[in-house]
Amino acid sequence: MKESTGPYNPIVMDHFKHPRNMGEMENPDGMGEAQNPVCGDTMRLFIRVESDRIVDATFLTFGCSAAIASSSLTTEMIKGKTMEEALQISDEDIINALGGLPPSKVHCSILAEMAIQAAVEDYREKSRLKLPPPLSSPIEGEGI
Numbered sequence: 570m571k572e573s574t575g576p577y578n579p580i581v582m583d584h585f586k587h588p589r590n591m592g593e594m595e596n597p598d599g600m601g602e603a604q605n606p607v608c609g610d611t612m613r614l615f616i617r618v619e620s621d622r623i624v625d626a627t628f629l630t631f632g633c634s635a636a637i638a639s640s641s642l643t644t645e646m647i648k649g650k651t652m653e654e655a656l657q658i659s660d661e662d663i664i665n666a667l668g669g670l671p672p673s674k675v676h677c678s679i680l681a682e683m684a685i686q687a688a689v690e691d692y693r694e695k696s697r698l699k700l701p702p703p704l705s706s707p708i709e710g711e712g713i
């Protein structure tokens with residue numbers, strides 16, 4: 570029996586059937602979680618960062634075929650990008666890179682855009698926490 574691809578084009582089907590970079594990452598530098606406001610599906614995006622550049626990315630998605638394909642493609646799109654470049658990626662860019670989504674599935678790519686924003690935010694927050702405290706304030710009791 571010939572397998573039907575339904576409403577999806579071959580690029581989407583390829584990413585859905587053979588997702589790239591699926592799975593949790595150990596000790597990621599940033600983790601972003603997003604929930605699709607339309608359907609409630611969720612995505613987690615993990616990033617490894619070196620010198621402000623994403624060197625690795627993985628994902629875990631509980632959602633439809635379009636959400637999984639968007640997640641898979643997103644991990645490939647953001648690798649090698651700086652934080653600022655990653656933040657520029659919109660759901661439209663993801664849809665275009667997927668060769669289009671059926672109109673009823675356009676909202677599924679929003680999950681990936683939201684997860685990128687959240688992962689970058691998490692990375693920036695963790696980086697801030699790693700900074701040593703400012704040295705400007707005098708240490709109490711010193712010199713007495």
Ligand code: FES
Pocket residue numbers: 605608609610632633634635636674676677680
């Ligand atoms: S239907 Fe929920 S992300 Fe696609």
